[in-house]
Amino acid sequence: MLTEVTLREIERIFAITDPLGISREALAIPLLPRPGGRVRRTPGGRIEIVVDALDFDAFLARLPEELRRLG
16 A cells, blocks of 8 residues: 655656656646545646555556546
8 A cells, every 4th residue: 555655656657647748747746645546637727646545556557548538
């Protein structure tokens, strides 16, 4: 179980978002993971990526599709 999001996890997220052309400035990645995780657009227009505390690798596998869904 992941208890905090470190630079290691953030770099793995950037490895997905950078090739998709998503600016790092457009992302908000809270340092506290939650079961299930979530990806959503905030009212301010940023993309919030809450990391899954239970299965980070599975979360990363579905992340590209969730980002595409946001548009």
